[in-house]
Amino acid sequence: MTSPFSTSTASAGTGPILTVRGELDVATAPQLRTRIGELTLEAGQLLVVDLEGVTFCDSSGISTLIAxxxxxxxxxxxxxxxxxxxxxxxxxxxxxxxxxxxxxxxAGDAISAHG
Structure with a gap:
């Protein structure tokens, strides 16, 4: 059974936290790329990508993380x-x-390390 893919975004003082859930693969990576492109990032900020809910990740998903x-x-x-x-x-x-x-x-650990 596949896990439904979804993303959500929250704001932290250091920048956006992007949460990814489900299978990150050739079918869903374009959705994540689009979502990443919609984020507003400023110099000095930190983009946190929370992958706790990712159940599978193929090379397309890894490519999207690099993007x-x-x-x-x-x-x-x-x-x-x-x-x-x-x-x-x-x-x-x-x-x-x-x-x-x-x-x-x-995310708290990442934000503390960034600050």
């Missing part, structure tokens, strides 16, 4: 991944992307 980082860098902001599922943590390590993304257990 999120690129959007943040273009705005002179930072990106952090939080609550990364174990399987995705392993995939990021195997692909050499573990050092590309700072990761934290919670």
């Amino acid at each position: 999120a980082r690129n959007v943040a860098e273009a705005a002179e902001a930072k990106v952090a991944l939080v609550a990364v599922p174990t399987r995705l943590t392993r995939t990021l390590a195997l692909t050499g992307l573990a050092d590309f993304f700072p990761t934290y257990p919670t």
Whole structure:
């Protein structure tokens, strides 16, 4: 059974928190890319991407996370991944992307580290 894909956004003093749920794959990655493109980021802010609810992530999903980082860098902001599922943590390590993304257990931890 597949998990329905959804995103939601909350505001923190440091910037947006984007929560992703469900399967992040070739079918849903374009939706996430669109959502990332709609975010307003300013220099010095932090984009937190909460992945706790992600049940599956393929290469399209990873590509979209890289796109999120690129959007943040273009705005002179930072990106952090939080609550990364174990399987995705392993995939990021195997692909050499573990050092590309700072990761934290919670959004609060990412925000504290940024501040």
